[in-house]
Amino acid sequence: MTNPVDPHPDTARIRDGVVEVIAARTLYDVAHLRPESHFEADLGIDSVIMESVLASVREHFALTAELPAGSATIGELVDAVRTALADADASATAGAAPATGSATAAAAPAADGGADDPVTEAVVAAAMRQTQYQRHQLALDADLEGELGVDSVVLTSVVAEATERLGLTGADPDLAGATTLRTLADALRACDTAARDTATGAGPDAADGAGTDQPRQAPGSAPGAHGDGWDHRSMKDFTEQRDPDLFAKTRSFAGYLRSREKDRLYWYGMPLHSKCGNRAVIFDELEGRKREFLMFASNNYLGLANHPSVVEAVCDATRTYGATHTGSRFIGGTNMLHKELERRLAAFKQRPACIVYPGGYSANLGAISALVKSYDTLVVDRLNHMSIVDGARLSGAVRKIYRHNDMADLERILSRSAAEGTGGRLIVADGVFSMHGDVCDLPEIVRLAKEYDARVMIDDAHSTGVLGVRGSGTAEHFGLKGEVDLELGTMSKTLAGMGGFVVGEEEVVEYLRYYSNSYVFAANIPAGVAAGLIAAIDVIEAEPERLKRLWTNIGTLRDRLLEAGFDLEHSESAILPIVIGDERRAMEMGRAVRARGLFCQTVVYPGVPLGDARLRVSVTCEHTPQDLDEAAGIFVEAARETGVLPGTP
Numbered sequence: 001m002t003n004p005v006d007p008h009p010d011t012a013r014i015r016d017g018v019v020e021v022i023a024a025r026t027l028y029d030v031a032h033l034r035p036e037s038h039f040e041a042d043l044g045i046d047s048v049i050m051e052s053v054l055a056s057v058r059e060h061f062a063l064t065a066e067l068p069a070g071s072a073t074i075g076e077l078v079d080a081v082r083t084a085l086a087d088a089d090a091s092a093t094a095g096a097a098p099a100t101g102s103a104t105a106a107a108a109p110a111a112d113g114g115a116d117d118p119v120t121e122a123v124v125a126a127a128m129r130q131t132q133y134q135r136h137q138l139a140l141d142a143d144l145e146g147e148l149g150v151d152s153v154v155l156t157s158v159v160a161e162a163t164e165r166l167g168l169t170g171a172d173p174d175l176a177g178a179t180t181l182r183t184l185a186d187a188l189r190a191c192d193t194a195a196r197d198t199a200t201g202a203g204p205d206a207a208d209g210a211g212t213d214q215p216r217q218a219p220g221s222a223p224g225a226h227g228d229g230w231d232h233r234s235m236k237d238f239t240e241q242r243d244p245d246l247f248a249k250t251r252s253f254a255g256y257l258r259s260r261e262k263d264r265l266y267w268y269g270m271p272l273h274s275k276c277g278n279r280a281v282i283f284d285e286l287e288g289r290k291r292e293f294l295m296f297a298s299n300n301y302l303g304l305a306n307h308p309s310v311v312e313a314v315c316d317a318t319r320t321y322g323a324t325h326t327g328s329r330f331i332g333g334t335n336m337l338h339k340e341l342e343r344r345l346a347a348f349k350q351r352p353a354c355i356v357y358p359g360g361y362s363a364n365l366g367a368i369s370a371l372v373k374s375y376d377t378l379v380v381d382r383l384n385h386m387s388i389v390d391g392a393r394l395s396g397a398v399r400k401i402y403r404h405n406d407m408a409d410l411e412r413i414l415s416r417s418a419a420e421g422t423g424g425r426l427i428v429a430d431g432v433f434s435m436h437g438d439v440c441d442l443p444e445i446v447r448l449a450k451e452y453d454a455r456v457m458i459d460d461a462h463s464t465g466v467l468g469v470r471g472s473g474t475a476e477h478f479g480l481k482g483e484v485d486l487e488l489g490t491m492s493k494t495l496a497g498m499g500g501f502v503v504g505e506e507e508v509v510e511y512l513r514y515y516s517n518s519y520v521f522a523a524n525i526p527a528g529v530a531a532g533l534i535a536a537i538d539v540i541e542a543e544p545e546r547l548k549r550l551w552t553n554i555g556t557l558r559d560r561l562l563e564a565g566f567d568l569e570h571s572e573s574a575i576l577p578i579v580i581g582d583e584r585r586a587m588e589m590g591r592a593v594r595a596r597g598l599f600c601q602t603v604v605y606p607g608v609p610l611g612d613a614r615l616r617v618s619v620t621c622e623h624t625p626q627d628l629d630e631a632a633g634i635f636v637e638a639a640r641e642t643g644v645l646p647g648t649p
Contacts, residue, residue, distance in 0.1 A: 056374055123184055126161035231256065277306055302550060302620070307539055318531075321337070352509075354501055355513055364385070368457075376395075379399075380399065426457060429459070431461075438571055461489055475487060486502055615635075
């Protein structure tokens with residue numbers, strides 16, 4: 001029996017194009033997206049996501065007319081697109097070229113014609129799911145970071161999915177030169193070839209483990225794999241351990257974590273048993289005892305967390321208004337102190353309006369996802385905070401990453417984005433980079449934004465209370481007040497409370513108030529916290545000597561560490577990074593520092609990329625000259641003990 005002739009020969013290509021768009025917007029695998037799949041019941045696509053899907057479908061097929069909103073299944077949407085394309089073709093003038101919205105647009109070869117190669121196809125399909133890009137946006141030779149916005153975390157997920165598609169689960173490809181999808185495919189192809197050689201006995205290690213039934217383990221080098229007894233794995237090796245049991249990765253990580261804790265190398269989340277000042281009492285859960293430490297891991301830069309006026313304000317407001325409120329800001333959760341805090345923050349930052357979020361992380365999530373959509377472009381520094389990265393993912397926008405503080409690279413990206421001419425552009429950068437301590441090149445960012453018609457948002461999490469004559473942040477530091485579209489910050493650091501905020505023009509702030517889901521659908525900070533934050537701003541304005549003392553302390557400790565030979569990169573803030581590179585050596589130095597009675601943060605992946613491990617030293621105005629002298633001595637002794645610095649001169 002012969003199959004009936006399809007009266008619409010372009011239907012398959014239209015269906016493929018629609019499915020690609022849905023896969024990109026929802027992260028479903030294309031195999032899961034069938035014509036009868038119901039958008040809500042089967043795929044969980046609500047009205048908000050559906051609007052994004054319809055807009056992307058129109059863009060994909062270059063349709064000028066609106067698509068009907070009543071399509072309940074993928075098949076119905078395909079029919080609607082086919083009808084719209086037929087109408088567009090019918091309305092074209094006689095003898096004119098086919099409309100740009102014809103189904104042939106959907107049949108463009110995948111990623112520059114590489115779809116015939118199964119390795120390339122696996123890489124492209126994985127990239128589509130992990131980045132939300134459509135197939136035609138994934139040029140094989142596009143730079144992964146600068147043009148596609150694929151950072152090391154997303155790349156890990158792309159590689160894990162592609163290797164699974166190729167049956168190479170557990171493979172550990174060499175990604176050193178993988179800067180494009182094409183070179184990534186080459187790296188996986190080499191892995192595939194090696195695996196086939198091993199399976200057929202052609203490889204040098206083909207006999208190793210043959211015929212055994214080894215348990216599945218996370219990729220990377222397991223303990224002793226290098227013959228030195230050291231577990232060379234990092235936290236990166238547990239992010240993409242795929243298994244039918246969702247919790248398998250947790251068991252693998254638990255063993256790794258216990259091993260690191262046994263060696264006193266992971267010392268995270270130990271509880272304070274005192275106020276956090278220049279010194280603090282911390283309970284060592286691994287040893288079961290309390291210890292007093294010199295505290296160089298606190299973001300309490302101006303010492304306001306323990307200021308009597310701040311503490312008293314928190315207590316008084318809590319007695320008056322209660323422990324918390326039980327609704328979002330729109331539904332019974334706004335207190336007069338929230339309004340006053342927003343007014344005071346706007347005045348402190350010298351901007352017209354302010355919105356307060358439950359946290360700094362939620363401020364980035366809410367602001368970015370509200371303003372930037374799938375047809376817009378987000379341009380970000382490579383070392384931005386993870387909350388900015390997650391905000392970009394949530395928005396579904398095209399993401400471009402420029403090399404850290406490299407303004408030539410930023411201009412290259414803006415120039416190419418402007419030439420493409422679709423949607424708006426938002427440049428987002430940390431004011432002070434939280435693991436590096438350096439400051440963004442704001443004057444050049446502002447200049448380039450004006451030249452290429454982009455907006456700018458600066459995250460002042462570690463700048464507020466530190467940079468500028470008054471401590472109001474990065475814009476004041478560079479004399480650019482009013483030149484930055486949005487200034488974002490957190491109130492859990494210098495301001496000694498909780499919450500986040502964004503300041504800017506009134507109409508922009510009001511839009512955020514209604515369209516930031518992390519504001520609309522979340523309870524905000526308690527009234528007592530708001531009162532403490534207002535009091536903290538009072539202290540900053542009344543006691544400018546705190547900021548002066550902070551910078552004196554920064555200069556003193558920085559000079560001592562540089563004289564000792566430490567690499568502090570380009571720090572210009574209260575964050576002094578002691579760069580070590582190797583994770584093992586960094587963890588060992590952190591342990592040696594704690595053994596001498598000082599606590600600072602040991603930063604490894606994912607806080608920094610692999611190979612860039614460091615100790616993160618935070619200076620506050622509460623440190624005394626004696627504290628700084630003792631700290632410098634401890635860092636030098638610990639570094640010599642662990643080989644970070646040469647032995648005794």
